[in-house]
Amino acid sequence: MAAETVEALTSALGALRESVSDLRFGLDLPGADEARQARADLLAQLENYVLPRVRTNTAPALIVIAGSTGAGKSTLVNSLAERNISRTGVRRPTTGTPILACHPDDRKWFTEGELLSGLERLERPSPESGMDSLVVVATEKLPQGVALLDTPDIDSVVEEHHEIAHRMLDAADLWIFVTTAARYADAPAWSLLRLAKERGARLAIVLSRVQPRSADVVLKHFVRMLTEYGLGDIDRFVIHEAPVSDGRLPDSEVTDLRLWLAELSVDESRRAQAVHETLNGVLNSFRTRVPALARHLEGQVAFRGELRSDVEAAYLGALAEIDKASKNGSLLHGEVLARWQDFAGSGDLMRSLQFRKGGKAAGQTPERVLAFKAAIRTGLESVIVAAANRAAEEVVARWRHRSELGVKLAEGLDSPSDNLLRHAGRAIASWQDHLNELVRTEGVTKRSVSKLVSFDPDALSLIFTVAMFSGGDGSGVPHRLVNALLGAESLRGIGAKALSDLRARIGMLFDEESMRYVHALDSAGIPDESVATRLYQAAYNLEVAR
Structure with a gap:
C-alpha cells in the first residue's frame, strides 16, 4: 500500500478502535452478552492484527x-x-x-x-x-x-x-x-x-x-x-x-x-495478495460488525429512555396530583381544618385585624396562628410524601413490568428517600416565608380599609393560604375576607405567584427523588446515543480511507 493510504487507514482505524473501546453494554438485555463478546473480538482484532498489518504490510x-x-x-x-x-x-x-x-x-x-x-x-x-x-x-x-x-x-x-x-x-x-x-x-x-x-x-x-x-x-x-x-x-x-x-x-x-x-x-506478490485478501475480508466484515454493535447500543439507549420516561411520567403524575389537590379543597382536612376552625372561632382571626390608633398597629402573633402555620406545613409535607411514595411505587411497577432487568434495577427504590420529609419541611417553610413577603410587598390594602384597619402579615398569609386551597366559588370566609382587605385582583395575582412558586419547589423535590433512578441507570454504564453516532461515523471514515 502507498504511504498515503497507510496513513489514512491507520488514522481511520485508530478512530474506530477508540469508538469501539468507548462502548459499554451495561443493561443485561437480550443479546447483551453477545454484543460484549463481539466488541471484545473486534477490539482485539483491531489491536492484534489489523493495525499491525496495515502499518507493516510487508511483514x-x-x-x-x-x-x-x-x-x-x-x-x-x-x-x-x-x-x-x-x-x-x-x-x-x-x-x-x-x-x-x-x-x-x-x-x-x-x-x-x-x-x-x-x-x-x-x-x-x-x-x-x-x-x-x-x-x-x-x-x-x-x-x-x-x-x-x-x-x-x-x-x-x-x-x-x-x-x-x-x-x-x-x-x-x-x-x-x-x-x-x-x-x-x-x-x-x-x-x-x-x-x-x-x-x-x-x-x-x-x-x-x-x-x-x-x-x-x-x-x-x-x-x-x-x-x-x-x-x-x-x-x-x-x-x-x-x-x-x-x-x-x-x-x-x-x-x-x-x-x-x-x-x-x-512469490512475494502471491503472498502479498493472500495477505491483502484476508485483510480486506476483515475490513469488509466491519461493514456489518460495527453497525451491529451500534444498533445494539441504540437498543440499550432506547431502553434506558423508556425507563427514564417511566420515571418522568410517575413524578409528573405526582405533581399533577398535588396541583389538583391544591384546587379542589382536599388539602384542607384533618389537622389543618381543625386548626383553621380553632383560629377562626377563637377570636384570634378578628384580633389579627386591628383598628389603627394614632397611626400605629399593635399586637403580637397569637399562639393559634403559629399552630395553624405549623399545621399547614405538616399537611403539605404529608401530601408531598404521599404523592412521592405513590410515584416511587409506580416507577418500580413499570420497571418490573418491562423486564427482569427492571426488577434488578428497581431494587431498593420502591419508596421515597429517607431525606424527603426533611427536605419537604424546609421547602414548605421557605414557601410560607415567600408568601408572607408577597403579602407584605404586593398585598396593597384598599385605601378605604387601610385608613381604619391594619393586619398581621403572618395571619393574613395564612388566611390567604386557606383561600387559595379551599377551592369552590370563592364565597367562603377566607375569600371574602381577603377580597375585602386586598381586593379580588390582589388575591388572583398573589395566588397565582404563590401557587407557581409552591409547584416549582415541589418539582425540585421530585427532581431530586427521580435522580435516584437516573443514578441507578447511570451505574449500569450506558453511554448516550452520541457514542453510536461516532461509531457509525468511524465506520464511514474507514470506508473513505480505503
Missing part, C-alpha cells in the same frame, strides 16, 4: 493451523517444521499455549512486533505458561516469509482454549483448517468454515487420516459439500492414514503442503 505472513480436537494439527506443524515443537498425544486437548514456528530471520518480527502484542513471548512451553502466552520457535526447515501458529482446539472442552483459538484466527493472514476423514461433516468444522467465509479469510483445508481405499469417495463427498457451501475453489490437501513417528508424519504426506508454503515464501 511475514502468519498462517494459523486450526481444527477440531484430535485432527492432528500439532502433528502437522511438527512435520512441516521437522522438529517436535508442539506436543502431541492421545490426551485431549493436547495444545494449550499457542506455539508459533517461523524461520530464524523472521523471529524478531514475531517476538518484537505488534502482532498479538498482548501475549507474553516465551522460548519454550512450561507448565506455568497459560493462555496469555505465545511460544515462538525458530527453525530453518520453514521457509522465510511464512510462519505457522498451532492453536488450541476450536471445539475444546476447555472454554479458554476455545476463546484463544478464535483470537488466533482473528490475527491470521491465512487459515489452514485441519479435519479428519471421519469428522469433516461435523458441526464445529462447518462453523469455522462459515466464519472464514464471512470474514473473507484466505483459506486452505487439510483432510487428514484418509484411508487409501476410501480416499476417492471421501474426497468427492467433501468437495461436493465445499462446493455447495461456496468454497469449492479453495486449496485442498489430503494426508493419508500413516504411522506417526516421534510426533511427525512421513515426509511424503506433507510434500504438497510444504511446496505450497514454499511458493508463498518465494
Whole structure:
C-alpha cells in the first residue's frame, strides 16, 4: 500500500478502535452478552492484527493451523517444521499455549512486533505458561516469509482454549483448517468454515487420516459439500492414514503442503495478495460488525429512555396530583381544618385585624396562628410524601413490568428517600416565608380599609393560604375576607405567584427523588446515543480511507 493510504487507514482505524473501546453494554438485555463478546473480538482484532498489518504490510505472513480436537494439527506443524515443537498425544486437548514456528530471520518480527502484542513471548512451553502466552520457535526447515501458529482446539472442552483459538484466527493472514476423514461433516468444522467465509479469510483445508481405499469417495463427498457451501475453489490437501513417528508424519504426506508454503515464501506478490485478501475480508466484515454493535447500543439507549420516561411520567403524575389537590379543597382536612376552625372561632382571626390608633398597629402573633402555620406545613409535607411514595411505587411497577432487568434495577427504590420529609419541611417553610413577603410587598390594602384597619402579615398569609386551597366559588370566609382587605385582583395575582412558586419547589423535590433512578441507570454504564453516532461515523471514515 502507498504511504498515503497507510496513513489514512491507520488514522481511520485508530478512530474506530477508540469508538469501539468507548462502548459499554451495561443493561443485561437480550443479546447483551453477545454484543460484549463481539466488541471484545473486534477490539482485539483491531489491536492484534489489523493495525499491525496495515502499518507493516510487508511483514511475514502468519498462517494459523486450526481444527477440531484430535485432527492432528500439532502433528502437522511438527512435520512441516521437522522438529517436535508442539506436543502431541492421545490426551485431549493436547495444545494449550499457542506455539508459533517461523524461520530464524523472521523471529524478531514475531517476538518484537505488534502482532498479538498482548501475549507474553516465551522460548519454550512450561507448565506455568497459560493462555496469555505465545511460544515462538525458530527453525530453518520453514521457509522465510511464512510462519505457522498451532492453536488450541476450536471445539475444546476447555472454554479458554476455545476463546484463544478464535483470537488466533482473528490475527491470521491465512487459515489452514485441519479435519479428519471421519469428522469433516461435523458441526464445529462447518462453523469455522462459515466464519472464514464471512470474514473473507484466505483459506486452505487439510483432510487428514484418509484411508487409501476410501480416499476417492471421501474426497468427492467433501468437495461436493465445499462446493455447495461456496468454497469449492479453495486449496485442498489430503494426508493419508500413516504411522506417526516421534510426533511427525512421513515426509511424503506433507510434500504438497510444504511446496505450497514454499511458493508463498518465494512469490512475494502471491503472498502479498493472500495477505491483502484476508485483510480486506476483515475490513469488509466491519461493514456489518460495527453497525451491529451500534444498533445494539441504540437498543440499550432506547431502553434506558423508556425507563427514564417511566420515571418522568410517575413524578409528573405526582405533581399533577398535588396541583389538583391544591384546587379542589382536599388539602384542607384533618389537622389543618381543625386548626383553621380553632383560629377562626377563637377570636384570634378578628384580633389579627386591628383598628389603627394614632397611626400605629399593635399586637403580637397569637399562639393559634403559629399552630395553624405549623399545621399547614405538616399537611403539605404529608401530601408531598404521599404523592412521592405513590410515584416511587409506580416507577418500580413499570420497571418490573418491562423486564427482569427492571426488577434488578428497581431494587431498593420502591419508596421515597429517607431525606424527603426533611427536605419537604424546609421547602414548605421557605414557601410560607415567600408568601408572607408577597403579602407584605404586593398585598396593597384598599385605601378605604387601610385608613381604619391594619393586619398581621403572618395571619393574613395564612388566611390567604386557606383561600387559595379551599377551592369552590370563592364565597367562603377566607375569600371574602381577603377580597375585602386586598381586593379580588390582589388575591388572583398573589395566588397565582404563590401557587407557581409552591409547584416549582415541589418539582425540585421530585427532581431530586427521580435522580435516584437516573443514578441507578447511570451505574449500569450506558453511554448516550452520541457514542453510536461516532461509531457509525468511524465506520464511514474507514470506508473513505480505503
